[in-house]
Amino acid sequence: MPSLSFDARTHLLVLTGAGASAESGIPTYRGVTVEEGLNETDRERLSTLHGLLDEPARFWRVFSGRRAKLLEAQPNAGHRALAALEEQLGDRFLLVTQNIDGLHQLAGSKRVIELHGNLLRTRCTRCRRPAFADIRQYERPPVCEICQAEGRANDPHDQPWLRPDVVLFGENLAPKDLERIEAFLERGARERLVYLAVGTSGLVYPAAELVQQAHRAGAETFLVNLEPAVNSDAFDHFIQGKAGEVLPELLATSA
Numbered sequence: 001m002p003s004l005s006f007d008a009r010t011h012l013l014v015l016t017g018a019g020a021s022a023e024s025g026i027p028t029y030r031g032v033t034v035e036e037g038l039n040e041t042d043r044e045r046l047s048t049l050h051g052l053l054d055e056p057a058r059f060w061r062v063f064s065g066r067r068a069k070l071l072e073a074q075p076n077a078g079h080r081a082l083a084a085l086e087e088q089l090g091d092r093f094l095l096v097t098q099n100i101d102g103l104h105q106l107a108g109s110k111r112v113i114e115l116h117g118n119l120l121r122t123r124c125t126r127c128r129r130p131a132f133a134d135i136r137q138y139e140r141p142p143v144c145e146i147c148q149a150e151g152r153a154n155d156p157h158d159q160p161w162l163r164p165d166v167v168l169f170g171e172n173l174a175p176k177d178l179e180r181i182e183a184f185l186e187r188g189a190r191e192r193l194v195y196l197a198v199g200t201s202g203l204v205y206p207a208a209e210l211v212q213q214a215h216r217a218g219a220e221t222f223l224v225n226l227e228p229a230v231n232s233d234a235f236d237h238f239i240q241g242k243a244g245e246v247l248p249e250l251l252a253t254s255a
């Protein structure tokens, strides 16, 4: 296994995908542990705002089912290894996750950017109420009670649906998240920069192009994945294996 050494000048940017949570029992979107009942195209079509507005009952059945799975999940050794390394590197460490399961924070990670949001929060598609913590699974698609109280829910064909606080396909990522990543890369480029991607197929943008962004900033790049990803060749090093087994060893070197 290539060595990942951390000296006092090393800045580490990490990107995790669904594979980082697979050993916690959460199905990935593609590859070995795809969720039953939904093929990739179905999933991507449903996981859009149109999917919610066109099929609110099916949308919330799928997302409620995924929320239930998240609630049973615990962080795995890979999550814990990342949290431990953050303790050592401090502000020279930044974790960007595509996952919406909150397991990194549960493992103790603090310097986390939830690029695609968090499924354990809900917000309204219509009013500007802040997103709120929500573990409910909904039998029927929920309508915003604030909008209802303010009379914006009278048209049965134009309901102010509640939605998970996640970035759906076709929606922009938060500019502040992308700016924070850029600033971290710029700062790290002045010393030593390492980019580590874990458990991601490299199919979803713009997360998939972070490796190019890191290379442009002069980073040495590593991919840890169960199988080759579509962008494996973009990395300097590809380590094939399970996140929960590889990361504790790969990240064990102290700062």
Ligand code: BV8
Binding pocket: 016, 017, 018, 019, 020, 022, 023, 028, 029, 030, 031, 032, 033, 044, 047, 098, 099, 100, 116, 166, 167, 168, 169, 170, 171, 172, 173, 198, 199, 200, 201, 202, 203, 204, 205, 206, 224, 225, 226, 227, 228, 229, 241, 242, 243, 244
């Ligand atoms: C946007 C929340 C501007 C919802 C998610 C450029 C080119 C082509 C397309 C686009 C492009 N720019 C934008 C697009 C469109 C789209 C996109 O990328 N589509 C793809 C499918 C082609 N992107 C967007 O819409 C993004 N918005 O760019 O806005 C814009 C808007 C419109 C048009 C253009 C630009 C928003 C993307 C965010 C979508 N929301 N999640 C939900 O959950 O449904 S993304 C979703 O996929 C999850 O968050 C997931 O994490 C993510 C990525 O998948 P992975 O994490 O990589 O998971 P996957 O299952 O694919 O892979 C897991 C890997 O782990 C596998 O390789 C497997 O082998 C490995 N593995 C398994 N077990 C283990 C393991 N590895 C290690 N250990 C193990 N144990």
